[in-house]
Amino acid sequence: MKSVERECSIEFEERKSKFIGYVKPIGSKQEAEDFIAEIREKHRDATHNCTAYKVVDNGQEYFKTDDDGEPSGTAGKSMGDIITYMDVTNLVVIATRYFGGIKLGAGGLVRNYAKTAKLAIQEAGIAEYIEKKTYMIDFPYEKISDVETIIDSLNGEYLDKGFNERVTYKIRTNIETFEALKEVKGLLIIEL
Numbered sequence: 625m626k627s628v629e630r631e632c633s634i635e636f637e638e639r640k641s642k643f644i645g646y647v648k649p650i651g652s653k654q655e656a657e658d659f660i661a662e663i664r665e666k667h668r669d670a671t672h673n674c675t676a677y678k679v680v681d682n683g684q685e686y687f688k689t690d691d692d693g694e695p696s697g698t699a700g701k702s703m704g705d706i707i708t709y710m711d712v713t714n715l716v717v718i719a720t721r722y723f724g725g726i727k728l729g730a731g732g733l734v735r736n737y738a739k740t741a742k743l744a745i746q747e748a749g750i751a752e753y754i755e756k757k758t759y760m761i762d763f764p765y766e767k768i769s770d771v772e773t774i775i776d777s778l779n780g781e782y783l784d785k786g787f788n789e790r791v792t793y794k795i796r797t798n799i800e801t802f803e804a805l806k807e808v809k810g811l812l813i814i815e816l
Contacts, residue, residue, distance in 0.1 A: 625680075627714040628748035636743070638736050640724025645744035647717050651756055652681045656688075656716040663718045671723040674699035674737060677716035678707050685713075694721075698733035703741040710745055714753050717741045754798045758783065761793045761805065762812040771811070774804045 631648040646663055650656050656677040664673045676689040687707075689700030703717050719740040728736060763771060768791060775782070780797035794816070795801075805813055 625714070625753045626712050626750050627753035628712060628745055629751045630748050632744065632748045634740070634743045634747050636739075637724070638732070639726040639728060641726070641728065641736070642722040642724065643736055643740045644720040645717065645740035646720070647715060647741075647744040647748045649748075649753070650677065650679055650714055650716050653677075653679055653686045654681075655679075656686075659716050660718060663720065667720045669722075670720045672699065672719075672721045674703065674719045674721070675716065676700050676703035676707055676741065678704075678713045679715075680713060694733055694737075695730055698730050699737040702734045702738040706738050706741040706745065710742070710750065712745060712750055715745070715748075717744055719744075756781075756796050756798050757802070758794065758796045758816040759802060759805075760814045760816055761795065762814075763791050763808075764810055765791055767791070767808060767810055770808050771805065774808070775801060778804065 628647050628649045634645045636643055648659050656679055660675050667673055672692045672694050674690060674692045674694060678687045689704040691699045699719065703719060707717065719737050761771065775795055775797065778797065778801040780795050780801045782793060782795055784794040786792040805811060
């Protein structure tokens with residue numbers, strides 16, 4: 625199963641309309657919906673924030689598109705078609721459009737929303753999908769170096785860090801990192 629390697633964005637202008645494409649690898653339907661809400665909040669003043677995502681979440685496939693006010697089938701569907709054509713999954717694509725005053729017509733909308741999705745996916749890079757999970761790690765201060773070396777060397781993502789009597793990290797990472805962390809003595813690891 626292939627997905628995008630990283631989160632990124634692209635931008636271009638077409639007949640005075642500004643298109644911004646966002647793409648992010650995801651592991652759940654909720655993660656897709658959260659990212660969509662984040663981008664919609666960031667671009668509240670945009671004319672449209674059209675979306676498409678495809679994800680396998682607990683064995684169930686979710687494939688959803690949204691035209692966000694554009695004529696039916698001109699935005700979300702064309703972005704979804706690119707996801708299918710490029711044979712990628714576990715990703716969310718958002719195309720933000722700021723209308724520039726010149727109508728693009730149905731064909732122009734389809735072309736530009738498809739272009740936005742394709743450019744964003746290409747920019748993010750396509751790679752084999754590696755499932756990541758979220759973990760809470762609790763450990764003594766003297767283990768910080770050991771823990772961070774493992775997380776950093778295996779491309780783990782820090783979601784939160786807490787420093788009280790003990791250190792608490794919330795991370796998102798793959799099974800390989802989880803297995804390596806289990807080898808370190810004195811760690812309490814909980815899958816969230």
